[in-house]
Structure formats: structure tokens, C-alpha cells
Amino acid sequence: MTASAETQMTSRRRSLLQDERIRGLILQILVAAGVIAFAAFIVHNTATNLARQGIATGFGFLGNTAGFDISQHLVEYKLTSSYGRAFLVGLLNTLVVSACGIVLATILGFLIGVARLSKNWLVAKLATVYVEGIRNIPLLLQILFWYFGVLATLPSVRNSLSLGDVVFLNNRGLYASWPIFEPGSGLVAAAFVLGLIGAIALRRWAKRRQDRTGQPFPIFRAGIGLLLGPPLLVALLAGLPFSWEHPELRGFNFSGGLRVLPEFAALLLALTLYTAAFIAEIVRSGIQAVSYGQTEAAYSLGLRPRVTTRLVIVPQALRVIIPPLTSQYLNLTKNSSLAVAIGYPDLVSVFTGTVLNQTGQAVEVIVITMLVYLTISLAISIFMNWYNRRIALVER
Amino acid sequence: MVQLKMLTAGIAGVVFSVVGAAGAATLDEVKSRGYLQCGVNTGLPGFSAPDDQGNWRGLDVDVCRAVAAAVFGDSEAVRYTPTNAKERFTALQSGAVDVLSRNTTWTLSRDSDLNFEFVGVNYYDGQGFMVPKDLGVSSALELDGAAVCVQSGTTTEKNLGDYFRANGMELRSVVYETSEQAVQAYIEGRCDAFTTDASGLAAERSALAEPDAHIILPEIISKEPLGPLVRQGDNEWADIVRWSLNAMIAAEEYGVSSQNVDEVKAGTDNPEVRRLLGVEDKMGEMLGLSNDWAYNIIKQVGNYGESFERNVGLKTPLALARGLNEQWTKGGILYAPPVR
Numbered sequence: 001m002t003a004s005a006e007t008q009m010t011s012r013r014r015s016l017l018q019d020e021r022i023r024g025l026i027l028q029i030l031v032a033a034g035v036i037a038f039a040a041f042i043v044h045n046t047a048t049n050l051a052r053q054g055i056a057t058g059f060g061f062l063g064n065t066a067g068f069d070i071s072q073h074l075v076e077y078k079l080t081s082s083y084g085r086a087f088l089v090g091l092l093n094t095l096v097v098s099a100c101g102i103v104l105a106t107i108l109g110f111l112i113g114v115a116r117l118s119k120n121w122l123v124a125k126l127a128t129v130y131v132e133g134i135r136n137i138p139l140l141l142q143i144l145f146w147y148f149g150v151l152a153t154l155p156s157v158r159n160s161l162s163l164g165d166v167v168f169l170n171n172r173g174l175y176a177s178w179p180i181f182e183p184g185s186g187l188v189a190a191a192f193v194l195g196l197i198g199a200i201a202l203r204r205w206a207k208r209r210q211d212r213t214g215q216p217f218p219i220f221r222a223g224i225g226l227l228l229g230p231p232l233l234v235a236l237l238a239g240l241p242f243s244w245e246h247p248e249l250r251g252f253n254f255s256g257g258l259r260v261l262p263e264f265a266a267l268l269l270a271l272t273l274y275t276a277a278f279i280a281e282i283v284r285s286g287i288q289a290v291s292y293g294q295t296e297a298a299y300s301l302g303l304r305p306r307v308t309t310r311l312v313i314v315p316q317a318l319r320v321i322i323p324p325l326t327s328q329y330l331n332l333t334k335n336s337s338l339a340v341a342i343g344y345p346d347l348v349s350v351f352t353g354t355v356l357n358q359t360g361q362a363v364e365v366i367v368i369t370m371l372v373y374l375t376i377s378l379a380i381s382i383f384m385n386w387y388n389r390r391i392a393l394v395e396r
Numbered sequence: 397m398v399q400l401k402m403l404t405a406g407i408a409g410v411v412f413s414v415v416g417a418a419g420a421a422t423l424d425e426v427k428s429r430g431y432l433q434c435g436v437n438t439g440l441p442g443f444s445a446p447d448d449q450g451n452w453r454g455l456d457v458d459v460c461r462a463v464a465a466a467v468f469g470d471s472e473a474v475r476y477t478p479t480n481a482k483e484r485f486t487a488l489q490s491g492a493v494d495v496l497s498r499n500t501t502w503t504l505s506r507d508s509d510l511n512f513e514f515v516g517v518n519y520y521d522g523q524g525f526m527v528p529k530d531l532g533v534s535s536a537l538e539l540d541g542a543a544v545c546v547q548s549g550t551t552t553e554k555n556l557g558d559y560f561r562a563n564g565m566e567l568r569s570v571v572y573e574t575s576e577q578a579v580q581a582y583i584e585g586r587c588d589a590f591t592t593d594a595s596g597l598a599a600e601r602s603a604l605a606e607p608d609a610h611i612i613l614p615e616i617i618s619k620e621p622l623g624p625l626v627r628q629g630d631n632e633w634a635d636i637v638r639w640s641l642n643a644m645i646a647a648e649e650y651g652v653s654s655q656n657v658d659e660v661k662a663g664t665d666n667p668e669v670r671r672l673l674g675v676e677d678k679m680g681e682m683l684g685l686s687n688d689w690a691y692n693i694i695k696q697v698g699n700y701g702e703s704f705e706r707n708v709g710l711k712t713p714l715a716l717a718r719g720l721n722e723q724w725t726k727g728g729i730l731y732a733p734p735v736r
Contacts, residue, residue, distance in 0.1 A: 068553040069560075069569040079561045152584040171585050172543060251541040252531075252588045253568065262586065263570070340548075343572045343581065349548065354571065357482050357549030360510040362489075 046363060061359045062087065068354055070345045072261050083355050090350030091372060097264060097346065098333040098376070101271040105332060106325075108272060109279025116284045127280065135277040140338055142274055147266035147342040154262075157253060168247055168254055171262065175247035178258040184241035191230040199226040263344035267336065275332045279325065286321035287313060318391050326384035330377050337373075347372060422626070422633035423467070423684055426494055431473045434460035435493035438478040438574070441599045442708040442716075443499050443519075452476045458703040459497040459518055459624045461696070462640040466689040471696035480574060482549035485510055488627060495637055497624040499593065501551045506625075515638035517623040518700075520720040520729060522616035523555050524594040526601060529611050531588060536615035540565040545578040545587035547571075552592055555618040575600070589613075593620050595708065595716060602713040636683055643690040645732040646672060647699035649723050654698040661691060672735045679735060690735075700730065 017023060050057050062084035070077055073089045074096060115127035134142075152171055155161060160170040168175040199222075206217035235241070247257035290313050298308040339346040340353060347369060356365040426432055436444035436456055444454040452460075452474075461471035479487050479498060488496045489510070499521070500506075502514040525536050525544070533539065536559070546553055548571045560567035570587055572578040579600050582590040592600070594616060601607050624641065626634050647653070650669050652660050661673045670676040673694075674687035681687060697703065704721065708714045722728025 067557045067561075068571075069557050069567045071568060071570050079557045079567070148580065148584065152581075152586065156585050252539075253541055253543060255541070340573050341577070343545075343570050343577070345571065349571065349573070353482060353548040353573065354553055357485070358554060360485055360506070362486055 050363065057361075057364065059364060061361050061364070064359070066355070066358075068358070070350060071343075072264060072345055083359065086355055087347075087351050087368070090345060090347040093345050093350070094333075094336055094339075094347040095376070097267055097271070097339070097344070098336050100268055101275065101332050101336065102329050104268070104272040105275035105279055105328070108276035109328075110283050112276060112280035113283025113287070116280060117287060131277045131280050134273055135281075139270060139274050139335055140341060143267060143270040143338055143342055146269045147262065151262040151266050157249070160249075160254075165246060170254075172253060173262050174258075174260040174265065175254045176258045176260075177244045177246045178256075179242040180245050182241040182243060184238040187238055188231050188235045188241070191234040192227070195226045195228075195230040199223040202226065261344070263339070263342050266342055267339050267344050271332055271335060274335075275328055278328050278331075282321055282324045282328065283317075286317040286319075289320045290316045315391065319388075322384060322388040322391065326381060326388075329380050329384065333376055333380065334373060422494055422630045423636065426467060430468075431475050432460060432464045432467065432495065433477060433493045434463070434474050435477050435479045435484055435487050435496040435498055436460065437498045438480050440499060440575070440596060441603060442712060442714045443595065443599065444476075444478075444497075453707065455519060455703055455707045456497040456499060456622075456624075458644075458697050458707070459637075459641055460495060462644055462693045463495060463637055465692040465696045466636060466640045466643070466683075466685055469686065469688070469692045471692070480549070481547060482573070485512070488512065488625065491627075494633070495624055495626055499596070499622045500625060502621045502623055502625075503551060511628045512625045513628045513634045514623050514625045515634050516641045517621040518641055519595060519622045521593040521595050521620040521622050523552055523591060523618040523620060524597050524616055525589045525591050525613040526582075526597045526610050527589045527613060529609050533588075533613070536613045536617065537563060537565075539589060541568070542588040543568040543570060543586065545570050545572065545582040545590045547575045547578045547592065548573055550592075551618070551620070556591055559617040579604075593622070595622075595714070598708075598714045598716055602715075632684055636685065639683060640689075640693060642732040643672065643693050643735075644697065644700040644703065645723075645730050646735060647690070647694045648701040648730075649725065649732065652694055652699060653702055654695055657691060657694045668735055 047057075063082050066081055066083050066086045067079055068086075069079060070086065070089050072093055074092045075085075075088060077085055077089045112127045112130060115123050116131065118124045118127070154169060154171040157170050157172055160168040160175075162168045166177045202222060203219050206219045210216055245256045247254040247259075294312055294316065295308055298312045299305075303311070336346055337348040340349040343349070352365055352369050356362055359365070434457075436452060436454075439445045440454070440456075442454055444452060444456040447453045457476070460474045460476065464473045465471040467473075477487060477493050479493075479496070484496055484498055484500065485506075487493050496512075497518075499519065500514075501521075502517065506512055507514055525539065527533050527539075539560075544556060544567065546556055546569050553569070553571065556569060557567065570578075570581060572581060575592065575596070578592075579590060581587060583604070590597070590600070594612065597612050601610055601612065604610060624637055626637055628634075646668075647657075650666065650672070652669060652673070657673070660669060661675060664670060664673075664675075667676065671679050673691045674680055674689070678687055680689040683689065698706070701723075704718065705711065708716045710717065718726075718728060720729050722730060724731040
């Protein structure tokens with residue numbers, strides 16, 4: 001053994017630690033072990049603490065009778081339904097208000113975002129005032145404003161505003177006639193689905209043909225025809241298999257027909273208006289991110305402004321718009337839990353409110369609720385990421 | 397969102413609190429801390445609400461003060477934690493409060509499943525309905541199809557469902573997180589009726605702009621024995637809270653009040669009263685307290701009757717009659733076990 005061999009050994013050992021890959025690996029293993037140990041500690045600790053306090057655990061409570069009423073239920077729910085059913089009702093209420101909010105906020109946000117860039121001074125300034133005003137007022141305040149400030153001032157049930165005998169509006173909600181489907185309406189739905197499939201196929205064919213030959217096809221008009229034509233035809237042939245259920249004042253309230261609760265309306269309004277302000281900014285920045293040279297190039301090729309917007313600017317702007325738009329959708333969904341402030345029976349209100357209190361299963365209920373929000377958020381993320389990849393620039 | 401914070405804090409308590417020596421005695425904990433932590437209502441006039449100087453006052457608050465008087469000889473050695481209906485149990489389970497005295501209904505599932513121990517009843521209540529006078533309703537049985545505003549997370553919600561189900565009526569409940577929101581929505585006409593315990597109805601009605609425009613329907617649709625509760629498993633502590641309440645009830649039965657307690661203590665021959673006030677035997681020591689525990693309660697807080705009249709009685713805005721909450725000797729069902 002010589003001194004030089006020893007130095008070789010230590011230098012190899014040192015090089016092992018200096019090797020970036022190995023060092024990274026060791027760090028990762030350490031972090032992963034730490035996370036697992038922490039999770040195990042939490043689970044063990046929770047179980048032990050619950051056992052020590054003698055609190056019943058498990059998910060058996062979901063089968064027990066709930067016994068309370070929920071003001072809005074999209075699936076059948078009775079006073080004798082179970083806690084599991086109440087969970088489903090709350091979940092659907094959260095989903096429906098989020099879905100409606102996302103669609104409406106997107107439409108409104110795009111309109112306002114485009115309006116901010118309008119050459120019309122008034123339109124552009126109005127859009128600016130909207131964005132700056134709405135997004136700087138706390139959402140909870142807006143929800144309370146719409147609920148207690150606006151919708152509560154509508155007339156009482158007996159003095160309802162009415163449109164014919166078809167639509168009634170009062171401080172308990174909006175009531176409207178609603179079709180009841182009779183046997184035979186299934187055929188109409190089937191005709192609609194067939195028309196939809198046909199329209200999609202036609203669109204693909206038209207796109208391929210245009211790519212090949214350059215000949216455009218009036219896909220919009222043909223598509224509308226395919227969507228509306230077959231169901232209308234079938235409905236007429238089947239002798240209009242619908243009847244209308246009209247709202248009627250019975251006792252204290254209207255019954256029958258479609259009912260939109262003021263809680264739902266206030267929450268949807270506030271969520272839509274609030275999120276639309278953020279989406280408008282995202283859309284504006286997305287459009288401005290497309291360099292003006294693109295527009296000039298399109299014009300010099302002889303494209304008209306509208307076609308330029310549709311075929312050149314929007315596809316490139318979308319690349320910038322989609323990722324932050326995803327965050328806004330996630331925000332809107334999570335913000336819908338503010339429903340609890342105005343008595344809209346969403347998941348948080350029904351499940352972590354009433355059910356938690358009646359059963360006392362705090363840990364289980366909170367865990368389920370967190371998992372639900374996580375799942376919804378991840379689902380939106382996955383969808384938006386997929387869409388983002390689809391519209392990303394494909395370099396040829 | 398204060399409520400949610402409390403709730404999460406409570407759950408975090410269950411999740412994170414390190415498993416240590418199984419439940420040190422609550423009495424020692426309270427003594428070494430120097431004050432009692434008492435969970436009360438966020439604001440229910442007459443039962444627990446801060447007065448205009450910010451001091452908590454009310455029938456439920458007096459239970460907290462009685463326990464503090466028994467333990468420390470000082471009814472002011474209390475820190476109050478206002479809790480709403482939703483977070484109150486988590487607060488007690490997680491140890492954030494030592495006693496929960498917050499118009500809480502004693503039920504089987506709370507006693508067993510939630511692992512609490514109800515130590516007595518300080519107000520016998522029942523659920524009722526309030527409606528605007530011009531609705532033209534005189535009985536709860538006429539409420540078929542009515543919209544009813546109710547606070548979330550209480551037995552009230554379930555009683556409401558049970559009552560409408562039992563009578564084959566259609567219910568449209570609108571559930572709010574706090575009582576204030578439910579009342580506001582009721583006033584604005586979102587609902588035909590507002591429901592909660594009858595005592596709560598009286599309290600809320602007294603606070604309305606026009607109390608006379610609203611009536612409380614005669615039906616009482618449930619039994620609501622309201623009382624203080626503690627965590628199960630520390631029987632010594634449960635005994636202290638139980639007997640603090642019993643001492644107030646017994647004192648009224650024997651005619652001992654905050655006014656005359658000194659004279660009575662000096663001059664009475666009644667052996668029961670002598671034991672209660674610590675003149676004879678050592679009742680306090682049996683509880684782990686000093687022998688003048690009950691004397692301190694009566695001197696500083698008063699007997700049950702005094703507390704009732706001061707907070708919710710006929711001379712207060714709530715104007716509640718004693719009713720069931722009268723001594724058993726006078727036709728009510730208040731009945732303290734003997735101090736022997």
C-alpha cells in the first residue's frame with residue numbers, strides 16, 4: 001500500500017458524493033423516506049388519539065338515515081334517505097354550480113377580454129372598469145351582496161312577478177314551466193345523438209377535404225341542420241311526446257315546473273362575474289402575446305380581419321390562455337364552497353356542515369370532502385392539460 | 397370563516413397531538429393553568445352573550461362561572477371560547493375547552509358515539525316555530541309546504557325533518573351556517589317560518605325590530621334538555637361540573653341565595669344546608685375541592701333561581717316563564733340529588 005493508492009480510494013469516495021446523479025438519488029431517497037415516515041406518524045397518531053378519546057370511527061355512518069331536508073336535490077332525496085345519499089346530493093350541487101359557473105365565466109370572460117382590446121373607446125373603458133372593479137372586491141362580499149342585497153329585495157310569493165302563467169319570479173326563486181317527457185321522447189333523444197355524431201363526422205370530412213383540395217364547406221349551417229333537423233322531424237312524427245308542467249301557487253309556495261333557488265342564482269352570479277374578470281385579463285394578455293406581425297402577415301396574404309382572428313390570432317393566443325385558465329377553473333370550483341354563507345346546499349354545507357354535526361365523524365367527513373375536491377380539481381387539470389397539448393404549436 | 401378555522405384546529409388536534417400520558421386529570425390541568433376554559437355560544441341573548449362592557453353573561457355562562465367559583469373560589473377565572481353549533485364538539489373533543497356550556501341538547505348518540513358526558517340539565521327546552529303574524533298561521537300543523545329557515549349542525553334540523561315526516565307534510569328547509577343568517581333570511585321573507593329551541597325563539601324575537609309582528613306557534617315539537625357536558629373518561633371532573641350545577645339548584649330549593657348566604661351559613665340548623673355550605677362534614681374534599689366550594693358558587697354566582705331571573709326571567713327582554721324549569725316542589729322538574 002502506498003500513499004498514492006490511499007489518495008485514490010478517498011478521491012473515489014469523494015467523487016461518489018460529488019457525483020451529481022448519486023447525490024441526487026440519495027437526497028431523493030431521504031426525502032421520500034421522510035414523507036412516508038411523516039404520513040405513517042399522522043395516520044398512527046390519529047388512530048391512537050381517536051381510540052383514546054373513544055370516538056367511533058369508520059364509514060358505516062354513511063348508511064344511516066339522514067332525516068334532514070336539502071333544499072335543492074338533482075337526484076331523488078327524501079327525509080328517509082341515507083347520509084350517503086345526502087353526500088351525493090351535496091356533491092352534485094357543487095358540481096352543477098361549478099360547471100355552470102365555468103361555462104358562463106368563460107363566455108363572459110372571453111367577451112370582456114376581447115372588449116378590452118376593442119378600438120371603440122367606450123367599450124374598452126367599460127370593460128376595464130368591470131375588470132378592475134369586480135376583481136378587487138372580495139368574492140364573499142359579492143355573494144352576500146347578490147343574495148341579501150339584490151335577490152332578497154324581489155317581491156314576496158304572493159306578489160310574484162310573472163310572465164304569462166309560465167314564469168314566476170319572487171324572493172323564493174324563479175319558477176318556470178318545464179317539459180315532462182312522455183313515452184316516445186327517447187326516440188327524439190336518440191335522433192339528436194345520431195345528428196350529433198353525423199355533424200362531427202361531417203366536420204372531419206369537410207376539414208380533410210379542405211386540407212386536400214382547398215375547397216371550403218359551409219360546415220356551420222350544415223351542422224346546425226344536422227343537430228336540429230332529425231330530432232324535430234322525429235318529434236313531429238311521434239306526435240310531440242311532451243307536455244308542460246306549469247308552476248302553481250299552492251299553499252305557501254309555488255310547486256311544479258322548474259325551480260331555481262335564489263341561493264343558487266346568487267352563488268352562480270357572483271362566481272361567474274368574479275371569475276370572468278380574471279378570465280378577461282387572461283384572454284387580453286393571451287391575445288396581446290401574439291405579435292402584431294402575425295396579423296400583418298395574414299392581411300398581406302389577403303385574409304379578412306375576422307378570418308385572421310379565427311385562424312391566426314386565436315389559435316396562437318390559446319396556447320398562452322389555457323394554462324392560467326385552468327387555475328381559474330380550479331379557483332371557481334373551490335370558491336363554490338363559499339355557498340355555505342348563503343345557505344346553498346353544496347358539499348361543504350351539507351356534508352361537512354349538517355352530516356358532520358349529526359354524526360360527529362369529523363375526521364372521516366373532512367377526509368372524504370378533501371378527497372372529493374382533490375379529485376374534481378385533478379380531473380379539471382387533466383382535461384385542461386390534455387386540451388393544452390392538443391392545441392400546442394405543432395412544428396412541421 | 398372563523399368557524400372553519402376552529403374546526404380545522406380541532407381536527408388538527410386529533411391528528412397531530414402527540415400521544416402522551418393518557419388524559420391527565422382535567423382538574424389538575426385547570427388548576428395549574430389558573431383559569432377554566434369554557435365553550436359558550438357565539439351570542440344568544442340570555443344564555444351566553446357579551447354585555448355592553450364585553451363581559452359574558454347568561455344562564456349558560458353562569459354554569460362556567462359556578463365551576464370556576466368551585467375550583468378557584470373566583471367566578472371570574474374563566475376564559476370563554478365562543479363556538480358555533482358546528483365546531484362546539486370538536487372544541488371539546490380536542491381539549492380546547494374543559495366544559496361546554498352552550499345550550500346543547502342531551503341525546504343518546506352524543507352521550508355515547510361522540511364520547512361525551514352530559515352532567516345535568518340547566519334548561520329544559522323544546523323546539524318551536526316563529527312566523528310573521530300576517531302569515532295567518534296559528535298552528536305548526538298548518539305549515540305544509542312552507543319554507544323554513546334553520547341553522548345548520550343542530551338537532552333542530554333533524555327534529556324539523558322528523559316532525560314534517562311524522563305529520564305527512566312537505567318541507568322546504570333552507571339551511572344557514574349561523575343563527576344570525578337564518579334570522580336575517582327569515583326577516584327578508586326567504587322563509588315562512590324560523591325554527592329553533594323555544595328559548596332561542598324568544599331571544600331572537602326580542603332582538604327583532606318589530607317583535608310584535610311575529611308570533612311563536614304553540615307546538616313544541618321536541619324535547620331539548622340543554623345542559624353542560626365534558627369529555628367522557630374523567631369522572632372526577634364530571635362530578636365537579638355536575639355538582640356545581642346541582643349546588644345552584646339545591647341552593648334555590650333550600651332558600652339560600654347570594655343575598656342571605658352569609659347569614660344562613662352562620663345560623664342554619666338544616667343539616668343538608670350545613671353540608672352544602674361546608675359547615676358540617678367534608679363534601680368539598682370528596683370532590684377534590686375546598687369545603688367552601690358551594691358557598692363560593694352561591695355567593696358569587698347565585699342560586700339557580702337568581703341566575704334564571706337575571707338572565708332570561710320575566711323582567712328580561714326574553715320574558716321566559718319558569719315552566720318546566722321550576723323546582724320540583726313548585727311544579728317543575730328541577731330536582732337536585734341530595735347533598736349527603
